[in-house]
Amino acid sequence: MRQLTVHRHVDVAPDAVWSLLVDLDAWPRWGPSVRRAALDDGGELGLGARGHVWTAVGVRLPFEVTSFDPGRSWAWRVAGVPATTHAVRPDGDGCRASMGAPLWAPAYLPVLAAALVRIDHLARPA
DSSP: OOEEEEEEEESSOHHHHHHHHHOTTTHHHHOTTEEEEEETTSOOOOTTOEEEEEETTOOEEEEEEEEEETTTEEEEEETTEEEEEEEEEEETTEEEEEEEEETTOGGGHHHHHHHHHHHHHHHSOO
């Protein structure tokens, strides 16, 4: 599926960003539209994982992970609709974090860009 994508160079190892992307407890800290997230089985995020995400305004929506490349990328469907992709790749002495939205959702790109800024700050050592 073609997507609109935003990118950000982050001066940390890719695994530092990846750990934030797959930690559901961290999602509200970097995702402006996320209040909470939980997997139905309480396991780890992976291909086929199902759960629920609560939006910033409190709406509870089901999700399913539709692609998962450990340490590199994952994508999901939210409420049955293809949603965002999340990726990280080595880039020089850091990494390139990317998020994508469906072609029909260009208005969501600023939200994704804000998420990448938050991830940048969260991933850096204190």
